[in-house]
Amino acid sequence: MSTSTLTNVLSKSKSPYLLQHKDNPVAWQEFTPSTISLAKQLDKPIFLSSGYSACHWCHVLAHESFEDPEVAEIMNRYFVNIKVDREERPDVDRMYMTYLQATSGGGGWPMSIFMTPTLEPFFAGTYFPKARFKALILRIAELWDEDREQCEAMGKGAVEQLKEMSGSSNVAESLTSILSTSPATKIYTQLVRLYDTRYGGFSGGGSRSRGPKFPSCSMTLEPLARLTSYELSEEIDKEKCREMAMKMIRGIWKGGIHDWVGGGVARYSVDEKWIVPHFEKMLYDQAQLVTGALDFALLSNPSEGEYADQVKSLEQDRKLCFDLASDILEYTLRDLQSPEGGFWSAEDADSASEKGGKKSEGAFYIWAKSELDEVLGKDAELVEYFFGVKDDGNVELQHDMHGEMTGKNILYQAREHAEVAEKFNKTEDEVREIIKNALNELNQRRDTRERPGLDDKILTSWNGLMVSALAQASIKLPDTYPIKSQCLPVAEKVVSFIKQRMWDGNKGELARSWREGKGPGGQTDDYAFLIRGLLDLYEASGKEEHALWPIELQKRQDELFWDKHNGGYFASAPDEHVLVRMKDAQDNAEPSAMSVSLHNLSRLSLIASDEYELYEKRAEEAYLSIGEELKQMPRAFGYSACGLMDLERGHREVIIVGSPDKPLTRQFLHLVHTIYAPNQVLLLINPSHLPKALAEHNGVVKSLIEGDMTEVTLRICENGTCGLPIKDVEEAKKVLGVV
Incomplete structure (x- = not known):
C-alpha cells in the first residue's frame, strides 16, 4: 500500500x-x-x-x-x-x-x-x-x-x-518561600507596565500600545479584582487596579470586538483600539467575561462618604459591567445553547453577506454605508455618527490583510451619547432610544445573511465555565435584567445534560465532548472546570447535590491525573500515542486546569471540611510544583497567583441557617451574594431540606442540623473556629466587612 x-x-x-x-x-x-x-x-x-x-x-x-x-x-x-x-x-x-x-x-x-x-x-x-x-x-x-x-x-x-x-522536579521549598517573593506585587508591576493608558487593555503599554488584544481574564481581570479588593502591599494602588480593569471593560464594550447588533464578544481584537476583531465567538470567552464583568460590578459599588461625582462614576461603571454581562448572556443563551441543554462551542470567523454567497471574514457583521442608509432611513446619519461609519469604510488596510472588508464598516462606539445628543439636538435618552431601535432594525436585516458556521460540539470544560457564569449571574445581576431569571434553570439544565450524556457513573469518568454521542475521554480541565461550575451552582442554589458531585469528581481527577512524583496535575490520562504527558499550568485564553484545581481544592477543604487536611495538602503540593514559575513569572500563572492572594487574605465559611422563604434568610443571602469575596464559601442549611449527605463531610454542618434551627442565623467560620450566630443584618455587614 x-x-x-x-x-x-x-x-x-x-x-x-x-x-x-x-x-x-x-x-x-x-x-x-x-x-x-x-x-x-x-x-x-x-x-x-x-x-x-x-x-x-x-x-x-x-x-x-x-x-x-x-x-x-x-x-x-x-x-x-x-x-x-x-x-x-x-x-x-x-x-x-x-x-x-x-x-x-x-x-x-x-x-x-x-x-x-x-x-x-x-x-x-x-x-x-x-x-x-x-x-x-x-x-x-x-x-x-x-x-x-x-x-x-x-x-x-x-x-x-x-x-x-x-517532568521537571524544580519544586519550591514551601508556600512561605513563594509568598516571600510577593507574586501579587510582581503581577501589579507588570500589568502597570503593559497597561495601555490610551485605549485600555494590555499590550505594549502606554504610548507603545498595539494589538492584538485579548481579554485573557485569568491573567488580567481575575488578578486585578483581588488587587482591587485585598490589602496586600503598600506598593499596590488599589484604585489604579480597578481603573485598569474598567478601562479594558469599557474598551471591549465600546469596541467592534463587542457585537453591538447581536450581542456577545469576539475572541480578540487585532488592533489596539478594540475596533477590528477576529470575528470568531468562543464559548469560553463569553463565560469568563460574564464572570469578570460581574466581579467589577461588585467592586464598583459606591461606599458611604464618597463625593457625588465619584458616586456617579462608580454607578456608571457598575451599570456598564451589568450591561456587558447581560448582553453576553442573552447572546449565549439564544445562539449557543443546544435544545438538549449543553452549550455549543463557537461560531465561525467566516460567513457570507447573503445566503449561499461566498464566505469571507466577518461578512455577517460588517456594513456598507449604503446598506445602513437604506435600513435606517431618517435615523441613519445619527446612528452612523455614533458608530464611526465612513463612506469608504472604517477598517484600516493594515488590519484587513486580504481586503475582505474594503468599503465596509465595523460598528463600534466612536462617540459618547452626550456628543451625539448635542450635534443632533436630542436628549441623551432620545439618542439611546434611537440607537436601540436601529440595532433592532439591523438585527432583522442581518437575518437575511448567512450565519457564521456553528461548531456544535459540546465540551465539558467550556460548559463548566458557562455554569460558573450562569450561577454567578443568577445571584449578582440586579432583578431589572430579564435574563437573570433564566440563569439558574439553564445552569441546572447544563449540569443535567452533562451528568446524563457525558458522565459514566460506573467507571466514574467524564467524556471530553458530545456530538452525536460521546467524544474522547475527559481531560484534567474537564474535571476542574466542571467542579468549579458545580461549586458556584451550589452556592447560588443551596442544593447539596451540587456540592456532593464535586467531591466525587475531585477524587476521580486526583486518581486519573495527579503526578505522584512531582505534584500537580497532568493535562491528560496516559496515552501511548501521546509521547509526552504534559501539564496544563500556565494560563492563556482559558485559565489553566492547574489553577482552577487549586481554587477547587481550597473551596472543597471548607465545604467538605472533615477532609480539610487532605485537600489542603494536595493544594500545597500543587502550588509547590509550580512554585518556581510563580516566583519568576506570576502573571503567566495569574489565576494560580490569585489562589495565593486568597490564602494571604484567609479563607472563611459563611453558614446560613434558615428557610429561603423567610425574609431574614433572603436578606442574609443577598448580602453574601453581592459582596466580592472569592476567599469565602457559602453553605445554606435549609431546615426543610436538611443537607444530611453533606453533613457526613462537614462536622459543623452535622452539629448544626442536630441542634436548634428555629431562628435564622449567620455564622462565620475561620481558622477552624466558628463565631457566634448572628441574627441581625447590620451586624452581619460588620463581620463580613461590608462598608
Missing part, C-alpha cells in the same frame, strides 16, 4: 472541524491508533495539521492549499496526513504546540507539524501561504529521503527535551 492510495476518511468524523475538511483532495486521516500503525507500516513521515472550526487562518490555509489538487497530490504522495481538532484532543495539540513554541518562539493555529512515523516532530510552523507551503512540503520530502537519520535524530531529541520540560 502507498500513501497515494489512501482516501480522505473525515466524513466519518463527528468533529465539526474535521468535517470541514472531508471534501479536501488531501487523504486526511484521524489521529487514531490505526492511523499511527498505518504510518509505521507505510514508513512515511506524518504531516499533522491541528486547528479548530472557528479559526479564520485555518480556513485560509485550507482554501489555498488543502483544496488545491496539485498541493494535495504532493501531500498524498509523500506523507500520511492527519487532521486534529485541538479542542477535542488538546493532549495531542499541547505536546506539539510546546515543540512549536520552543523551536520558533511563537505558536498558534493552524499548527503544522512534520514528524516521523513514530510521532517524533522534526519541523513545525503555523500558516504558510500556498507557494511557501508547496515548496516546504517538497523540501521536507526531499530531506526525509536524503537524510532520514537527521530527521529521526531531531525528532528523538525534541521528544527528550519535551520530557525534561514536562
Whole structure:
C-alpha cells in the first residue's frame, strides 16, 4: 500500500472541524491508533495539521492549499496526513504546540507539524501561504529521503527535551518561600507596565500600545479584582487596579470586538483600539467575561462618604459591567445553547453577506454605508455618527490583510451619547432610544445573511465555565435584567445534560465532548472546570447535590491525573500515542486546569471540611510544583497567583441557617451574594431540606442540623473556629466587612 492510495476518511468524523475538511483532495486521516500503525507500516513521515472550526487562518490555509489538487497530490504522495481538532484532543495539540513554541518562539493555529512515523516532530510552523507551503512540503520530502537519520535524530531529541520540560522536579521549598517573593506585587508591576493608558487593555503599554488584544481574564481581570479588593502591599494602588480593569471593560464594550447588533464578544481584537476583531465567538470567552464583568460590578459599588461625582462614576461603571454581562448572556443563551441543554462551542470567523454567497471574514457583521442608509432611513446619519461609519469604510488596510472588508464598516462606539445628543439636538435618552431601535432594525436585516458556521460540539470544560457564569449571574445581576431569571434553570439544565450524556457513573469518568454521542475521554480541565461550575451552582442554589458531585469528581481527577512524583496535575490520562504527558499550568485564553484545581481544592477543604487536611495538602503540593514559575513569572500563572492572594487574605465559611422563604434568610443571602469575596464559601442549611449527605463531610454542618434551627442565623467560620450566630443584618455587614 502507498500513501497515494489512501482516501480522505473525515466524513466519518463527528468533529465539526474535521468535517470541514472531508471534501479536501488531501487523504486526511484521524489521529487514531490505526492511523499511527498505518504510518509505521507505510514508513512515511506524518504531516499533522491541528486547528479548530472557528479559526479564520485555518480556513485560509485550507482554501489555498488543502483544496488545491496539485498541493494535495504532493501531500498524498509523500506523507500520511492527519487532521486534529485541538479542542477535542488538546493532549495531542499541547505536546506539539510546546515543540512549536520552543523551536520558533511563537505558536498558534493552524499548527503544522512534520514528524516521523513514530510521532517524533522534526519541523513545525503555523500558516504558510500556498507557494511557501508547496515548496516546504517538497523540501521536507526531499530531506526525509536524503537524510532520514537527521530527521529521526531531531525528532528523538525534541521528544527528550519535551520530557525534561514536562517532568521537571524544580519544586519550591514551601508556600512561605513563594509568598516571600510577593507574586501579587510582581503581577501589579507588570500589568502597570503593559497597561495601555490610551485605549485600555494590555499590550505594549502606554504610548507603545498595539494589538492584538485579548481579554485573557485569568491573567488580567481575575488578578486585578483581588488587587482591587485585598490589602496586600503598600506598593499596590488599589484604585489604579480597578481603573485598569474598567478601562479594558469599557474598551471591549465600546469596541467592534463587542457585537453591538447581536450581542456577545469576539475572541480578540487585532488592533489596539478594540475596533477590528477576529470575528470568531468562543464559548469560553463569553463565560469568563460574564464572570469578570460581574466581579467589577461588585467592586464598583459606591461606599458611604464618597463625593457625588465619584458616586456617579462608580454607578456608571457598575451599570456598564451589568450591561456587558447581560448582553453576553442573552447572546449565549439564544445562539449557543443546544435544545438538549449543553452549550455549543463557537461560531465561525467566516460567513457570507447573503445566503449561499461566498464566505469571507466577518461578512455577517460588517456594513456598507449604503446598506445602513437604506435600513435606517431618517435615523441613519445619527446612528452612523455614533458608530464611526465612513463612506469608504472604517477598517484600516493594515488590519484587513486580504481586503475582505474594503468599503465596509465595523460598528463600534466612536462617540459618547452626550456628543451625539448635542450635534443632533436630542436628549441623551432620545439618542439611546434611537440607537436601540436601529440595532433592532439591523438585527432583522442581518437575518437575511448567512450565519457564521456553528461548531456544535459540546465540551465539558467550556460548559463548566458557562455554569460558573450562569450561577454567578443568577445571584449578582440586579432583578431589572430579564435574563437573570433564566440563569439558574439553564445552569441546572447544563449540569443535567452533562451528568446524563457525558458522565459514566460506573467507571466514574467524564467524556471530553458530545456530538452525536460521546467524544474522547475527559481531560484534567474537564474535571476542574466542571467542579468549579458545580461549586458556584451550589452556592447560588443551596442544593447539596451540587456540592456532593464535586467531591466525587475531585477524587476521580486526583486518581486519573495527579503526578505522584512531582505534584500537580497532568493535562491528560496516559496515552501511548501521546509521547509526552504534559501539564496544563500556565494560563492563556482559558485559565489553566492547574489553577482552577487549586481554587477547587481550597473551596472543597471548607465545604467538605472533615477532609480539610487532605485537600489542603494536595493544594500545597500543587502550588509547590509550580512554585518556581510563580516566583519568576506570576502573571503567566495569574489565576494560580490569585489562589495565593486568597490564602494571604484567609479563607472563611459563611453558614446560613434558615428557610429561603423567610425574609431574614433572603436578606442574609443577598448580602453574601453581592459582596466580592472569592476567599469565602457559602453553605445554606435549609431546615426543610436538611443537607444530611453533606453533613457526613462537614462536622459543623452535622452539629448544626442536630441542634436548634428555629431562628435564622449567620455564622462565620475561620481558622477552624466558628463565631457566634448572628441574627441581625447590620451586624452581619460588620463581620463580613461590608462598608
